[in-house]
Amino acid sequence: MNIFNEFERRITAALSAMAADGELPEGLDLSRVVCEPPRDRSHGDISTNAAMVLAKEAGIPPRALAEKIAARLRSPDVEKVELAGPGFINLSLAPHVFEEVLRASLAQGARFGASTIGEGAKVNVEYVSANPTGPMHVGHGRGAVVGDAIASLLAFAGYAVTREYYINDAGSQVDVLARSVHLRYREALGERVGEIPAGLYPGDYLKPIGEKLAQLHGPKFAKAPEAHWLTVFRDAAIEAMMALIRADLAALGIRHDVFFSERSLSAEGKVEAVIAELEARGLVYQGRLPPPKGQVDSDWEDREQMLFRSTAYGDDVDRPLRKSDGSLTYFASDIAYHATKFQRGFNQMIDVLGADHGGYVKRMQAAVRAVSAGAATLEARLCQLVRLFRHGEPVKMSKRAGDFVTLREVVDEVGADAVRFMMLMRKNDAPLDFDLAKVIEQSKDNPVFYVQYAHARCESVRRQATEVLGEFDLGSGTLAAADLNLLADPSERSLLKLLAQYPRVVEQAAQAREPHRTTFYLYELASEFHALWNKGKDFPDLRFINQNSTSLSAARLALVTGVRNVIASGLTLIGVSAPEEMR
RNA sequence: GCGCCCGUAGCUCAGCUGGAUAGAGCACCAGACUUCGAAUCUGGGGGUCGGAGGUUCAACUCCUUCCGGGCGCACCA
Numbered sequence: 001m002n003i004f005n006e007f008e009r010r011i012t013a014a015l016s017a018m019a020a021d022g023e024l025p026e027g028l029d030l031s032r033v034v035c036e037p038p039r040d041r042s043h044g045d046i047s048t049n050a051a052m053v054l055a056k057e058a059g060i061p062p063r064a065l066a067e068k069i070a071a072r073l074r075s076p077d078v079e080k081v082e083l084a085g086p087g088f089i090n091l092s093l094a095p096h097v098f099e100e101v102l103r104a105s106l107a108q109g110a111r112f113g114a115s116t117i118g119e120g121a122k123v124n125v126e127y128v129s130a131n132p133t134g135p136m137h138v139g140h141g142r143g144a145v146v147g148d149a150i151a152s153l154l155a156f157a158g159y160a161v162t163r164e165y166y167i168n169d170a171g172s173q174v175d176v177l178a179r180s181v182h183l184r185y186r187e188a189l190g191e192r193v194g195e196i197p198a199g200l201y202p203g204d205y206l207k208p209i210g211e212k213l214a215q216l217h218g219p220k221f222a223k224a225p226e227a228h229w230l231t232v233f234r235d236a237a238i239e240a241m242m243a244l245i246r247a248d249l250a251a252l253g254i255r256h257d258v259f260f261s262e263r264s265l266s267a268e269g270k271v272e273a274v275i276a277e278l279e280a281r282g283l284v285y286q287g288r289l290p291p292p293k294g295q296v297d298s299d300w301e302d303r304e305q306m307l308f309r310s311t312a313y314g315d316d317v318d319r320p321l322r323k324s325d326g327s328l329t330y331f332a333s334d335i336a337y338h339a340t341k342f343q344r345g346f347n348q349m350i351d352v353l354g355a356d357h358g359g360y361v362k363r364m365q366a367a368v369r370a371v372s373a374g375a376a377t378l379e380a381r382l383c384q385l386v387r388l389f390r391h392g393e394p395v396k397m398s399k400r401a402g403d404f405v406t407l408r409e410v411v412d413e414v415g416a417d418a419v420r421f422m423m424l425m426r427k428n429d430a431p432l433d434f435d436l437a438k439v440i441e442q443s444k445d446n447p448v449f450y451v452q453y454a455h456a457r458c459e460s461v462r463r464q465a466t467e468v469l470g471e472f473d474l475g476s477g478t479l480a481a482a483d484l485n486l487l488a489d490p491s492e493r494s495l496l497k498l499l500a501q502y503p504r505v506v507e508q509a510a511q512a513r514e515p516h517r518t519t520f521y522l523y524e525l526a527s528e529f530h531a532l533w534n535k536g537k538d539f540p541d542l543r544f545i546n547q548n549s550t551s552l553s554a555a556r557l558a559l560v561t562g563v564r565n566v567i568a569s570g571l572t573l574i575g576v577s578a579p580e581e582m583r
Numbered sequence: 584g585c586g587c588c589c590g591u592a593g594c595u596c597a598g599c600u601g602g603a604u605a606g607a608g609c610a611c612c613a614g615a616c617u618u619c620g621a622a623u624c625u626g627g628g629g630g631u632c633g634g635a636g637g638u639u640c641a642a643c644u645c646c647u648u649c650c651g652g653g654c655g656c657a658c659c660a
Contacts, residue, residue: 049601331660
């Protein structure tokens with residue numbers, strides 16, 4: 001039950017009625033008409049800009065138009081209609097409206113706030129897609145958390161979401177991985193390998209794989225030419241790395257529906273097929289690229305090559321599909337990959353990427369439009385870097401010598417809840433400072449605990465209620481039947497109104513693909529709840545449990561339960577647990 | 584040089600796709616536990632929203648242009 005959507009419908013209805021009565025011209029553009037909570041609460045509960053955005057087109061001064069619209073919005077649900085400023089229409093809603101929202105939330109439980117704006121449309125959300133060459137680092141973790149939360153939000157908003165991971169198991173990087181493992185294999189056989197040569201992966205995490213391969217195959221590959229062992233070692237290494245990554249993801253509570261292998265594309269001829277198709281449509285050609293400007297590149301080689309005409313779809317230059325050795329570029333596979341998304345029925349694709357992939361977005365969007373003939377769109381959400389701190393001191397993140405902090409280390413140290421919550425305390429395109437010392441601090445300095453504590457307090461009140469009030473029934477049916485009109489204190493009304501905003505918050509967060517809005521809302525809700533709680537210290541009459549009045553207690557417990565449900569729901573959306581106790 | 588992102592209180596950041604007098608947290612100061620959980624709350628000061636133009640009823644938000652920072656810029660992924 002989204003009261004803002006509801007009133008947008010009413011306003012739209014009022015406007016068409018006015019058009020029918022000749023008060024307004026037909027066919028006005030209503031797309032800019034919105035209902036939103038006013039920043040200043042003294043302006044009521046819902047504010048609309050309808051009169052201001054329509055005034056010019058309607059040829060009526062905004063205040064006069066507002067007057068007319070306002071007259072049609074009067075109903076038992078609306079306690080007060082006021083005009084303000086240049087033509088705002090401010091609505092103050094009757095108390096029973098918010099009481100109905102609370103009843104709806106109790107009845108709907110975890111479904112409260114869910115939306116149908118997705119209309120069941122299929123959306124593919126791709127996130128993480130870390131190369132299977134080592135454990136995940138903290139930056140991957142951010143993408144994982146953001147992608148997972150976006151997927152959850154979209155699912156809650158009525159989309160048919162598929163969560164996907166693209167395994168980059170083709171190309172030269174995994175060959176390097178295989179060579180690195182081969183070195184560890186020789187090491188496991190007793191050979192002294194010394195310093196890991198530059199260009200190979202130095203991390204210790206490859207040692208167990210080398211040992212396993214030594215056990216499995218003995219020394220027969222130690223001196224053998226690369227062609228004899230490369231495939232075996234590569235496959236074993238990729239399998240082991242993916243197991244490692246899946247474990248890292250599991251530790252963070254991240255899940256995917258599909259793990260899609262890049263190698264399967266070329267194995268099935270999908271890449272060549274896509275290129276052929278694009279070629280047939282004149283989107284692939286042999287040509288030359290201008291050398292990059294503003295930087296000296298001694299390796300630059302002016303040559304004729306196979307190019308994708310991405311400039312036809314807004315890219316800055318056309319992009320190569322084959323390397324100088326004739327093999328396909330990563331981009332070529334990625335086109336084929338996104339083509340399979342389209343073939344699998346996804347007209348909406350979202351890729352959550354690291355900011356260092358920003359330059360890659362335009363060509364990918366061009367590719368998606370090309371392979372779908374304009375039917376599909378790709379959105380990219382870029383995650384900026386994460387900087388790790390401990391007590392304000394930067395933690396070294398250099399990749400050489402395996403000296404970087406892995407995601408797993410951080411999760412093991414501070415817990416999945418803290419990592420996820422902190423990752424969503426920033427919008428994804430802002431850099432994130434993450435202080436390991438602060439997030440395990442169990443204080444109000446730490447917003448994770450602050451919100452979870454509010455949830456635990458709700459549960460605590462409910463437990464207390466059954467003890468103090470005896471046979472009190474906390475079932476949502478009973479609570480919904482309570483006389484909610486007894487929630488008369490301004491703090492209680494205010495909390496009730498904040499609950500009513502939840503459906504709007506999650507819907508807008510889904511539409512904007514900005515899960516951090518959920519996080520901030522939860523913080524605000526927790527804050528108001530804590531404030532009301534403490535008010536009960538100064539004014540015992542305001543405590544949730546009142547031994548002298550079962551009906552008052554019931555009403556307040558209904559409110560507490562509503563708060564609990566929304567916090568639990570919001571935390572679920574961002575993948576954070578909602579503990580019942582935190583002692 | 585070009586493209587994308589960022590610039591808001593001393594610090595870290597929100598600001599609801601253009602709405603009304605720009606908000607939190609931290610830090611600082613002063614208060615609240617015989618009482619539903621003090622991991623909490625109440626009050627206080629603090630701003631040329633990087634600068635300058637423009638668009639309009641209305642700009643932190645959109646456009647242009649500077650300044651300052653980040654990322655990227657064939658044949659890596």
